[in-house]
Amino acid sequence: MFPLNKGAAPRQAHVGIPAGLHEEEYGRNGFFGRATHLYHEHPPTAWSRISGPLQPHALRVCDLVPADRDDPRGMPLTFLSNADVALRVSRRSQPMPFCYRNADSDDVYFVHRGAGRIETDFGPIEFEAGDYVVIPRGITYRVVPSTTDNFFLVIESASEIRLPDKGMLGPHALFDPGVIRTPEPRPVREDREWEVLIRREGEFTSVWYPFHPLDVAAWKGDAVTWQVNVRDIRPVVSPRYHLPPSVHTTFLGHNFVICTFLPRPLEVEDPEALRVPFYHRNIDFDEVIFYHDGDFFSRDGIKPGWVTFHPQGIHHGPHPKAVEAAKTKERTDETAVMVDTKRQLRLTDEARAASWDAYVASWQAPGSSGVRPAPGQHR
Numbered sequence: 001m002f003p004l005n006k007g008a009a010p011r012q013a014h015v016g017i018p019a020g021l022h023e024e025e026y027g028r029n030g031f032f033g034r035a036t037h038l039y040h041e042h043p044p045t046a047w048s049r050i051s052g053p054l055q056p057h058a059l060r061v062c063d064l065v066p067a068d069r070d071d072p073r074g075m076p077l078t079f080l081s082n083a084d085v086a087l088r089v090s091r092r093s094q095p096m097p098f099c100y101r102n103a104d105s106d107d108v109y110f111v112h113r114g115a116g117r118i119e120t121d122f123g124p125i126e127f128e129a130g131d132y133v134v135i136p137r138g139i140t141y142r143v144v145p146s147t148t149d150n151f152f153l154v155i156e157s158a159s160e161i162r163l164p165d166k167g168m169l170g171p172h173a174l175f176d177p178g179v180i181r182t183p184e185p186r187p188v189r190e191d192r193e194w195e196v197l198i199r200r201e202g203e204f205t206s207v208w209y210p211f212h213p214l215d216v217a218a219w220k221g222d223a224v225t226w227q228v229n230v231r232d233i234r235p236v237v238s239p240r241y242h243l244p245p246s247v248h249t250t251f252l253g254h255n256f257v258i259c260t261f262l263p264r265p266l267e268v269e270d271p272e273a274l275r276v277p278f279y280h281r282n283i284d285f286d287e288v289i290f291y292h293d294g295d296f297f298s299r300d301g302i303k304p305g306w307v308t309f310h311p312q313g314i315h316h317g318p319h320p321k322a323v324e325a326a327k328t329k330e331r332t333d334e335t336a337v338m339v340d341t342k343r344q345l346r347l348t349d350e351a352r353a354a355s356w357d358a359y360v361a362s363w364q365a366p367g368s369s370g371v372r373p374a375p376g377q378h379r
Helices: 320-326 349-353 357-361
Strands: 022-027 035-040 057-059 077-081 085-090 099-102 106-113 116-120 123-127 131-135 140-145 151-157 194-200 203-209 226-229 249-253 256-261 286-295 307-310 333-341
Touching: 077 307, 077 349, 085 333, 106 286, 116 131, 123 131, 131 249
Parallel strands: 099 194
Antiparallel strands: 022 035, 057 307, 077 085, 085 151, 099 140, 106 131, 106 151, 116 123, 116 140, 131 226, 194 203, 249 256, 256 333, 286 307, 286 333
């Protein structure tokens, strides 16, 4: 296959978009595959209304109340899931009264708010806001918060979590392996009966010991719990070309990726370069973004602790206010976690109840009459 050029299309993607036209990237395999750029006379998000399951959602997941907020034996609450990955909210306010082992999934904790430690087979890990903590499947651990107001995005992966191949960027791009933190062995010596709660295929088995099960005094190897904070991630940037979201990939799982969006300079060295995310229609991936901190200029009305969910097949791109704001801004000021999945994600009832009704109409230009969801659409 080779690229063709029909009509008055610019030679360079994302640069020199003809006045009055709106660029869309129709790309395969999540921006890694073949692509064609389409130049529309109208924004492809300027719909009058949507009816059906592909409606985009903005979810106030910060308002969800998982069982572990008030019940020490409670578990996180799932709001989106498929066969490969589940996205859950934990607001644990008290230490686990048991040790926990997930025999179904690798667990990735993203700390949106709070502090404390996670005790593991390998030793304890202290956590703070902005931390990713990667806990491989089958590891025994215990979450012990030191504050009561905690909020975790928990990404459960049915496959092993791994790092992306950084290719010609080199092994120290995005973050140097030297910033990765691993625990020091520190056996817990509390000789009383301890429960290990094991989850397998959604069911729980309890195993009791007359001693603390986290009693490892030494370890060696590379299958281990580890963590990295967003402040140690250095995004790849280009001052003359808008890079696709895939360049911000932090972790890989089977059929999904986890990306981290961080404050970065905008494309200020070329006045013709696109500065906001380009329109696209998610052909091969569902897209979920958890907004952690900052000013989310590409999404009007979104606040920290919210999630946007854009299913495969339907357009999305910058809001009109973001397009205007980008003309004068020189850098972004947002931190967010994106999860893109190849298989369709399903909203839970709790997620639907936390959905912002007006999000589907939020791409309307300022001053327009506005559009509201069609009758019968879910909240």
